[in-house]
Amino acid sequence: MASDNNLQSLDERGWRQGFANLFRKESGEWWHTRRWWMQSLLWLLIVNGILAVGVWVIPIVDPEEAGDVAENLGIFVQLMGWFPMFAVIVVTQGAIISEKQSGTAAWVLSAPVSRRGFILSKFIANAIGFFVTIILVQGLVAYVQLSLSAGSPLPFAPYLAMLALFSLYLFFYLSLTLMLGAFFGARGPVLGIAIAVAIGSMLGIGNLFAGFLPWIVVVLPEAIPGIITLLVAGEPLPDVWPIPILVISLYTVLFVALAIWRFNREEF
């Protein structure tokens, strides 16, 4: 056979079995295809495009309607809070289901691959992809736009905190969508449930129940954009502000754990 004596068998253990190779493949679907620039461009047009209209166009065509830096930053926060989560849901709704349906998951798992590694590779590679194209690129371009319009750089620390919270918000939806993909066998329920959660969050559904369940507003994902809004407005944060961050982080970890748990029981 081959004269390949220098090849060494991999000695990976636990969740790392097959992870590196799967992570490379999943990352390749972001960075070796047009996905990265399509996502970057799409959100550049939607988020920074609309922001640019507020920052550069309105002051020229209708100076009385032009907002100040804080108002423009508010536009950015609203756009980031409303739309990118739908991109996460749409892009990753088939990440697990399509592999189950097409048979590629069974093929991959016939190799020495841990099922934990399979799920984690999808979560981490997609988290990086969305972080770079949505949070980093849009955050950077918006920062430049807002700083130029203000005539001086925006305070960096709160801006960074805002981006970190938006990242957490997207990772929450990513983990939710992957978990639903592990539990269901068709895209319908995955898309339906994840979008329902996103729309509910967008509309502030927790406020409907806040009268008799006052704690609910701090354990729903919509609390994150709420904190971001206060943060960028420079208003004081409520005393309970760490709780939503902790809870949404826990949800994210829990959803990934549930996805792994369910996928471990999947039969091919």
Add this chain to the structure above:
Amino acid sequence: MNPSDFVIDTRRLGKSYNGVQALKSLDLKVPKNSIFGFLGPNGAGKTTAIKLLLGLTRPTSGSGSVFGQDIVDDSVDIRKRIGYLAQDPRFYEHMTARETLRFKAHFYYSGPAAEIENRITETLELVGLSDKADRPIKGFSGGERQRLGIAQAQINHPDLLILDEPAAALDPMGRRDVLEVMERIQKHATIFYSTHILDDVQRVSDSVAILNHGELVAQAPIQDLLAGSRGTIYSLDIEGEAGQVRARISDQAWVSGIEVTYSEGQTTWQVTVTDDEAAKTQLLRLVLADERITVTNFGRKTYELEEIFMNIVEGDIHGQ
């Protein structure tokens, strides 16, 4: 044989789906370095058994080991030494054949990229896909996918190759190539494969197991199976009045039965014997002792695998 002589060893392995028993109490022993044919009609449970061995599904009863390791607890370790071709192989459609093999290879080993590429090139040549190596798989025909399936299954030079219907989608030349590849690989590995093509099994397999309705109904070296399960039978084509001779033969202690059929003026005897040595030395002499008789054909009956398969499977159905 010692337990260590078996690559696959299952003990009462079973699987049911929603109360329906897909596989019942399978006791399978696959010897090392054999080409083991796993036969059975559609729905017999062959693919279920293969998926259990690979850890793609979990048993509901019994246990099994591959290379002496438990198929549930040590599944990932077992898969390091296995190559698998699914019945309907699926790959990432956007990848080329070369990328697919590269992706699969990186689950097993690391090392200089040039050496990994060499192995990929060599494997592509082995299955005759060199000229299509850099085309996306989405344009591949069924036969080309099957060849790629065989290539990816043995990219890690496995100790055990599990092939689920490897020649099903291939034309006769493709089938021949697959059988040649299997014979070549057997020098280094055990091959466990399911198929419906009984001619292929008879040609290349050492051992055979037949599954029907989720149950193992036969398992034996192929030569034993082809020798027949009803004892040794000698077949004689006879011309002339044979009534007296027949009575004389029936009286022999080593004859357990004679089945007689008539066709176009010729009589055929199927003589079942309990002592092959006695039959070899005496049977023809005893018959020819009667000078009114001519024997136009004499020999030990051999079976075609198809005949055995049909007898076992249909017998199993009628016996239910």
